Amino acid sequence: MTIVPNFQTAIDLEKLEKLGEVAVRVGLGLEKGQDLVITAPLAAVPLVRFITKHAYMAGAGIVSAFYADEETTLARYQHAPDASFDKASDWLYEGMAKAYANGAARLAVSGDNPMMLAEQDPAKVARANKANSMAYKPALEKIANFDINWNIVSYPNPAWARQVFPDVPEEVAVRKLADAIFAASRVDVADPVAAWAEHNGNLKKRSSWLNGERFSALHFTGPGTDLTVGLADGHEWHGGASTAKNGITCNPNIPTEEVFTTPHALKVEGYVSSTKPLSHQGTLIDNIQVRFEGGRIVEAKASRGEEVLNKVLDTDKGARRLGEVALVPHSSPISASGILFYNTLFDENASCHIALGQCYSKCFLGGASLSQEQIKAQGGNSSLIHIDWMIGSDQVDIDGIGADGTKVPVMRKGEWA
Amino acid sequence: MTIVPNFQTAIDLEKLEKLGEVAVRVGLGLEKGQDLVITAPLAAVPLVRFITKHAYMAGAGIVSAFYADEETTLARYQHAPDASFDKASDWLYEGMAKAYANGAARLAVSGDNPMMLAEQDPAKVARANKANSMAYKPALEKIANFDINWNIVSYPNPAWARQVFPDVPEEVAVRKLADAIFAASRVDVADPVAAWAEHNGNLKKRSSWLNGERFSALHFTGPGTDLTVGLADGHEWHGGASTAKNGITCNPNIPTEEVFTTPHALKVEGYVSSTKPLSHQGTLIDNIQVRFEGGRIVEAKASRGEEVLNKVLDTDKGARRLGEVALVPHSSPISASGILFYNTLFDENASCHIALGQCYSKCFLGGASLSQEQIKAQGGNSSLIHIDWMIGSDQVDIDGIGADGTKVPVMRKGEWA
Numbered sequence: 001m002t003i004v005p006n007f008q009t010a011i012d013l014e015k016l017e018k019l020g021e022v023a024v025r026v027g028l029g030l031e032k033g034q035d036l037v038i039t040a041p042l043a044a045v046p047l048v049r050f051i052t053k054h055a056y057m058a059g060a061g062i063v064s065a066f067y068a069d070e071e072t073t074l075a076r077y078q079h080a081p082d083a084s085f086d087k088a089s090d091w092l093y094e095g096m097a098k099a100y101a102n103g104a105a106r107l108a109v110s111g112d113n114p115m116m117l118a119e120q121d122p123a124k125v126a127r128a129n130k131a132n133s134m135a136y137k138p139a140l141e142k143i144a145n146f147d148i149n150w151n152i153v154s155y156p157n158p159a160w161a162r163q164v165f166p167d168v169p170e171e172v173a174v175r176k177l178a179d180a181i182f183a184a185s186r187v188d189v190a191d192p193v194a195a196w197a198e199h200n201g202n203l204k205k206r207s208s209w210l211n212g213e214r215f216s217a218l219h220f221t222g223p224g225t226d227l228t229v230g231l232a233d234g235h236e237w238h239g240g241a242s243t244a245k246n247g248i249t250c251n252p253n254i255p256t257e258e259v260f261t262t263p264h265a266l267k268v269e270g271y272v273s274s275t276k277p278l279s280h281q282g283t284l285i286d287n288i289q290v291r292f293e294g295g296r297i298v299e300a301k302a303s304r305g306e307e308v309l310n311k312v313l314d315t316d317k318g319a320r321r322l323g324e325v326a327l328v329p330h331s332s333p334i335s336a337s338g339i340l341f342y343n344t345l346f347d348e349n350a351s352c353h354i355a356l357g358q359c360y361s362k363c364f365l366g367g368a369s370l371s372q373e374q375i376k377a378q379g380g381n382s383s384l385i386h387i388d389w390m391i392g393s394d395q396v397d398i399d400g401i402g403a404d405g406t407k408v409p410v411m412r413k414g415e416w417a
Numbered sequence: 418m419t420i421v422p423n424f425q426t427a428i429d430l431e432k433l434e435k436l437g438e439v440a441v442r443v444g445l446g447l448e449k450g451q452d453l454v455i456t457a458p459l460a461a462v463p464l465v466r467f468i469t470k471h472a473y474m475a476g477a478g479i480v481s482a483f484y485a486d487e488e489t490t491l492a493r494y495q496h497a498p499d500a501s502f503d504k505a506s507d508w509l510y511e512g513m514a515k516a517y518a519n520g521a522a523r524l525a526v527s528g529d530n531p532m533m534l535a536e537q538d539p540a541k542v543a544r545a546n547k548a549n550s551m552a553y554k555p556a557l558e559k560i561a562n563f564d565i566n567w568n569i570v571s572y573p574n575p576a577w578a579r580q581v582f583p584d585v586p587e588e589v590a591v592r593k594l595a596d597a598i599f600a601a602s603r604v605d606v607a608d609p610v611a612a613w614a615e616h617n618g619n620l621k622k623r624s625s626w627l628n629g630e631r632f633s634a635l636h637f638t639g640p641g642t643d644l645t646v647g648l649a650d651g652h653e654w655h656g657g658a659s660t661a662k663n664g665i666t667c668n669p670n671i672p673t674e675e676v677f678t679t680p681h682a683l684k685v686e687g688y689v690s691s692t693k694p695l696s697h698q699g700t701l702i703d704n705i706q707v708r709f710e711g712g713r714i715v716e717a718k719a720s721r722g723e724e725v726l727n728k729v730l731d732t733d734k735g736a737r738r739l740g741e742v743a744l745v746p747h748s749s750p751i752s753a754s755g756i757l758f759y760n761t762l763f764d765e766n767a768s769c770h771i772a773l774g775q776c777y778s779k780c781f782l783g784g785a786s787l788s789q790e791q792i793k794a795q796g797g798n799s800s801l802i803h804i805d806w807m808i809g810s811d812q813v814d815i816d817g818i819g820a821d822g823t824k825v826p827v828m829r830k831g832e833w834a
């Protein structure tokens with residue numbers, strides 16, 4: 001029997017420290033004197049310690065970490081009065097928004113138990129999420145508007161590992177998930193920072209080609225899918241490293257394999273089927289099928305989690321429209337691993353995807369200086385949510401449609417054409 | 418080998434849950450719908466989980482916990498640039514102050530490693546503490562002014578247990594410290610809530626007698642001590658349960674054995690010696706000897722930690738004057754345990770003590786409606802700090818001095834006279 005708390009781990013600590021170093025140096029590009037706000041599941045303490053160490057080595061001012069504990073979240077669902085589910089920690093999120101306004105960088109460690117809330121009342125889950133989203137909005141806007149450098153990186157939480165590898169003992173599952181994270185995050189090579197420089201160069205080539213083509217729409221065809229996604233006026237493709245409004249170049253997602261831009265909120269037509277399950281705040285939503293008219297989802301089904309899906313779509317007016325479209329080849333390393341991660345950060349990078357909700361203002365030419373009204377006028381969507389889900393596979397073809405109606409092959413059977 | 422994180426514990430979990438319940442029901446008197454902000458060392462996760470559970474059972478709105486991690490604190494001292502030590506997490510403390518202003522209760526779990534910063538540069542420790550105190554001031558004022566119900570409770574952190582019981586294996590030390598905490602916190606009885614009601618009644622009797630006497634000063638005599646502590650004009654004695662300005666009755670300290678009031682900041686004369694070591698934010702300060710003139714410490718020595726003591730006294734103008742005087746019989750259960758806890762919450766309750774710095778406005782008659790200026794005019798001290806240190810023992814006598822100079826025995830050889 002051990003004495004609390006025990007943060008010994010079956011995970012390779014050398015690679016875990018490299019992941020922490022890459023998160024700080026590549027993910028954030030943290031600047032000397034910059035403060036850092038970290039959020040993480042409680043299980044991720046060992047990674048947060050390495051991140052904090054490397055942040056201070058990079059010259060950080062003050063590093064603050066806020067932990068989410070699955071046990072206390074569940075205690076709330078078990079014991080809290082009904083009124084609790086319309087509340088959120090406003091003071092905390094307001095404080096974070098203030099920290100970002102004052103120049104702090106933001107690092108989120110992902111790796112929560114994807115099934116954490118699966119047994120809870122979907123109505124309460126939806127109310128709690130909505131209250132949280134509203135409280136978090138001022139902070140999220142600073143991130144979505146790319147005012148500051150930010151990064152998401154993952155930790156192999158045991159509860160997540162058990163979900164991904166249900167047939168092996170927990171310790172083996174954690175080690176397998178850790179190795180998959182290290183490979184996808186490019187920290188299992190001799191020089192991770194150099195590997196990221198090369199990878200960022202490749203993503204830049206793809207987004208430059210797409211920006212040169214200036215398609216007015218993308219047309220997706222495949223099993224259960226015939227979807228035309230109009231692109232926003234003055235849209236801009238991005239991928240890999242990119243420069244925040246504070247002038248700092250960072251890699252917001254680790255891993256990342258996508259090039260992405262802003263669809264036109266009013267110009268999406270047709271139907272589309274998800275190709276991988278979506279893990280949304282503790283619930284799994286599978287086999288999504290939706291139909292768009294004039295950019296708006298007018299019909300939505302799912303073989304599992306349909307109730308949660310419909311609650312998500314009812315969050316606000318923008319929740320039924322798209323805020324992102326992203327291209328990822330089926331041969332990407334994450335897809336090639338064959339692992340279903342039940343985690344958007346990984347699964348979206350195994351597949352072409354679209355996102356419900358808020359768009360990224362940086363995905364417009366000159367986006368940094370556009371007002372909310374201008375972004376809306378050019379077709380940018382706004383919402384409390386931003387939820388990516390996967391629509392690509394080795395059976396999906398994509399054409400780019402020019403302003404004059406010409407068609408250019410973009411992907412064939414899930415690979416760049 | 419275990420998989421992270423492991424919060425199994427050698428501690429009696431039934432009593433730990435009772436401690437969590439007492440903290441919520443007796444310590445906070447948490448009201449239905451009230452939010453709760455918890456701060457705790459990372460080791461205290463098991464207690465925070467019980468507190469959260471009982472807070473929601475009591476009808477809490479939203480419970481937020483912020484953890485301090487000794488490892489990342491030390492990483493800062495090892496790796497951060499010099500400029501870091503003048504910084505603090507302002508956004509977090511401002512947010513907490515806002516939460517209290519909006520009606521949240523506050524629970525602090527104590528139990529940090531008392532020697533955590535012993536090896537670090539005292540100048541950096543002092544700068545970091547000062548930056549923290551300044552950032553925390555708006556939140557601390559709401560606590561010191563008793564605007565809200567609040568409570569401090571302790572967790573037997575292994576690093577603390579090793580300090581208290583250095584000669585036994587860690588697991589044994591944790592269990593011994595846990596048992597001492599449970600006994601002092603009155604949760605090792607059949608009905609802890611009833612035991613607290615009786616104890617609060619006894620403390621009330623003592624403070625009522627002192628309030629009836631209306632002494633203008635207390636005179637302490639003992640080895641190395643001949644100290645006259647003038648009491649503030651319109652001072653009021655308190656002890657045990659007490660009612661915050663939000664109308665909620667709570668027990669701010671668990672354990673508590675003291676009755677206490679506000680000294681007159683300008684009317685303390687003579688010299689006094691500490692009778693137990695003071696553990697101050699990671700450093701031990703031992704055998705303190707100070708001399709007062711006109712309420713101000715004009716000479717200060719210590720056999721250990723003298724440099725830190727002098728930095729503390731230089732924090733601001735109020736740091737050299739008293740904000741509290743408290744009476745505890747030598748036979749109190751904590752003193753009788755014979756354990757030196759290296760933790761003010763326990764050691765102050767084993768002994769009469771005085772505090773440098775900020776006074777409590779509630780220790781004035783009608784204190785709730787007094788302005789800062791009125792409190793100052795009546796002799797109340799103000800400072801960024803409030804640091805209790807122990808001056809009582811079985812060799813110390815105390816007389817109460819009336820306005821007319823008459824002397825009334827208050828304590829003889831450390832016991833109520």
Ligand SMILES: [Zn+2]
Nearest residue numbers: 258260326388
């Ligand atoms: Zn994406």
Ligand SMILES: [Zn+2]
Nearest residue numbers: 324355386388
């Ligand atoms: Zn996205």
Ligand SMILES: [Zn+2]
Nearest residue numbers: 675677743805
């Ligand atoms: Zn006291």
Ligand SMILES: [Zn+2]
Nearest residue numbers: 741772803805
């Ligand atoms: Zn005190």
